Amino acid sequence: MLRWLIPLIIVTILAVILEIYTFNALKTISKNKFLRFTFLIASCIVYINFFITVFSYDRSNGQTPQFQMAMGLLLTFLIPKLVLFLLLFGEDVYRWIVKGISAFSSSETQPLAGRRKFISQLALGLAAIPFVSFIYGIIQGKYNYKVIKYQLSFDDLPAAFDGYTITQISDIHSGSFTNKEKIQYGVDLINEQKSDLMLFTGDIVNNQADEMDGWIDVFAKLEAKEGKYAILGNHDYGDYMDWKTPEDKTNNFKKVKEIHQKIGFDLLLDEHRYLEKDGQKIALLGVENWGKGFNQAGDLQKASANVKKEDFKILMSHDPSHWQEKVKMDDFNYHLTLSGHTHGLQMGIEIPGFFKWSPSQYVYKQWAGLYQEFGRFINVNRGFGYHAFPGRVGIWPEITVIELKKA
Structure with a gap:
């Protein structure tokens, strides 16, 4: 106290x-x-x-x-x-x-x-x-879902993946939810995008695995043609609770990881998968949470093991500070990184194409939307759910759709 x-x-x-x-x-x-x-x-x-x-x-x-x-x-x-x-x-x-x-x-x-x-x-x-x-x-603002679309061109994208679409969602935070009808509307909106691939970039709960019990049936309905993949976020580790015993925390973490399987997602824990199309392939990598100054569990080298430098690579890393501190400068060349975590602080002012401000920008250099440096991209999803503050003001919940193009 x-x-x-x-x-x-x-x-x-x-x-x-x-x-x-x-x-x-x-x-x-x-x-x-x-x-x-x-x-x-x-x-x-x-x-x-x-x-x-x-x-x-x-x-x-x-x-x-x-x-x-x-x-x-x-x-x-x-x-x-x-x-x-x-x-x-x-x-x-x-x-x-x-x-x-x-x-x-x-x-x-x-x-x-x-x-x-x-x-x-x-x-x-x-x-x-x-x-x-x-x-x-x-x-109402916390349910004001926005679909944000980007088209990204790459010289070295395999031709078979020209026009390939990815839906990214992030930061579900199921422990904050109270209205099943509104959440179902958001899930339906995700499915309406009919993307080839669906990627979830972490924080499925606030702290405890059982927060998701009443929402398994809703999120199990998420669909993608070529598969669904996920990573963990900082809240998924249970670090923000006082657990009675270390065993309770360990068991909870195990259950959090099992949630992804229940809703049909392949959870990548410092791992990669190759996505194949017409005999060509791209590498999808997922790391555990890596945040500047805390919970640096992610191992990029481990996730990249047996991936070739010349492969086209998409990286899922929950905290955008990982891209800022490590990924963007890596000569292994991670073409596109997908993150979340910031929520844009769930409050700010955005006039698309003209002005974007939130207190979040004083903590994170990349805090909402698409950024490019050294010819490499990161998209920081504003999050599907909400946490701490039970609403959103000006920074709306986001469903990102990215179309890959062969330059």
């Missing part, structure tokens, strides 16, 4: 400051006490729910949907108030500067009440944008 103490103190101090500014903003633009106190009571309910959830949270159960919802509601209330605070605090600073100048001059300052009301109205209006966005993200 002590590990939560400092974060809770910080959240409490932040919440008090934000509530003071929000309450005063409402007071400035409206004399309606019912409005002000109703909003304050709603905020208190969110905070109390969060604190109760945290203090009663049993880490041995993993991150439950209840914990995620408490976190989601907290962010939904805090982030809009943070926007409001930044505007009003900025106005306060300006007002203090003006008062300071007037104290050392003979000039008289103009009344600031009118400007304060205008700034309060503006701040509340701007704060409403993230508030509504987060509400939408929790209710």
Whole structure:
């Protein structure tokens, strides 16, 4: 419980400051006490729910949907108030500067009440944008599946694979799911792509294998003409739970690996497979999770054993930092790498073809979409599911379809 103490103190101090500014903003633009106190009571309910959830949270159960919802509601209330605070605090600073100048001059300052009301109205209006966005993200945004298509050309692609299509999905996180009908819709949308190959790039659960029990029948319906292959993600190892015994963790990991077989996927554990078509072939490689600074279980050399340098290669590696740190510079030439992991932080702003931003970009150089360096490509899938925050704001769940072309 002590590990939560400092974060809770910080959240409490932040919440008090934000509530003071929000309450005063409402007071400035409206004399309606019912409005002000109703909003304050709603905020208190969110905070109390969060604190109760945290203090009663049993880490041995993993991150439950209840914990995620408490976190989601907290962010939904805090982030809009943070926007409001930044505007009003900025106005306060300006007002203090003006008062300071007037104290050392003979000039008289103009009344600031009118400007304060205008700034309060503006701040509340701007704060409403993230508030509504987060509400939408929790209710509907996490199911707003987008099919993103790329056509990639390679000089050395075997001619038989010209026009070959790959559907990539990633980060299912089945332990977060609550709506079977919506998830079934997403699975149906994946199947509608009718790709030759289906690749899943890790994180099938949040922590525990049994999170997938109620979803086996749904994901077993995934279809691809030439086969389905998968790798593990960082959450599949059970590293984010307090297990009662090491044996429990080992048994859980074994069951997580067995899930892939149950839904018809060939799980690659530092292995490769050759895909053949009309007498020609390409190499498909899959490594265990390799992340910069943590859980570097993946062994690229082991996965590449008996693969020739001149072979056309597709690599599945869950964490894009692997590509940044190791893969893209490897002279063995991995033509296309498929990753996930980042989720694009599940929140950000994207205007396709013009603008893309998320806090995720300050952690990962490749965080969402297609990137190219040294003539090699990586696609970072934004994820099918969601984790921690029970929604998506601006960064929608993704189904990637890649068509390979002979240049």
